[in-house]
Amino acid sequence: MILDSIDCLQNYSKLHPRFAKAMEYITAAKYSELTPGEIKLDGEDIRAIVIHDQLVNEKDSTDYFECHNTYIDIQIVYEGVERVGWKSRTNCMFPRGEYNAEKDVLFYEDKPELFFELKPAHFTIYFPNDVHAPMIGEGVIKKMVVKVKL
Numbered sequence: 001m002i003l004d005s006i007d008c009l010q011n012y013s014k015l016h017p018r019f020a021k022a023m024e025y026i027t028a029a030k031y032s033e034l035t036p037g038e039i040k041l042d043g044e045d046i047r048a049i050v051i052h053d054q055l056v057n058e059k060d061s062t063d064y065f066e067c068h069n070t071y072i073d074i075q076i077v078y079e080g081v082e083r084v085g086w087k088s089r090t091n092c093m094f095p096r097g098e099y100n101a102e103k104d105v106l107f108y109e110d111k112p113e114l115f116f117e118l119k120p121a122h123f124t125i126y127f128p129n130d131v132h133a134p135m136i137g138e139g140v141i142k143k144m145v146v147k148v149k150l
Contacts, residue, residue: 002125031078055137071147080141085112085133
């Protein structure tokens with residue numbers, strides 16, 4: 001997992017062949033004009049999902065403690081403060097059900113090892129080894145999740 005300020009986003013553009021294009025979109029996006037929904041930036045290889053929604057309590061989020069096999073998530077907060085739970089997949093012992101390839105998600109019964117806050121103008125990058133429980137907090141959040149195919 002990577003956690004940093006949006007000002008440093010380009011420092012990570014060489015970590016994956018599709019990151020440069022995804023990060024170019026993130027940098028150019030005018031968040032005040034983003035409407036909730038999905039935007040295909042490069043077919044199924046790079047997609048952006050704009051979320052403007054109510055944050056949830058810790059239990060509701062950790063009930064969907066998730067990771068992905070096919071996509072890397074770049075998550076950027078524009079408004080609100082999001083608390084996120086995290087644990088390395090290598091330390092997770094209790095998968096809940098089977099991996100859903102169509103939705104690219106595997107849930108775990110495990111609990112996060114740590115929590116952190118993601119504030120406006122900050123981002124995280126979740127790789128397949130990063131099990132995460134986002135959207136924890138009070139109030140409303142506006143964020144974008146850019147899904148980058150491995």
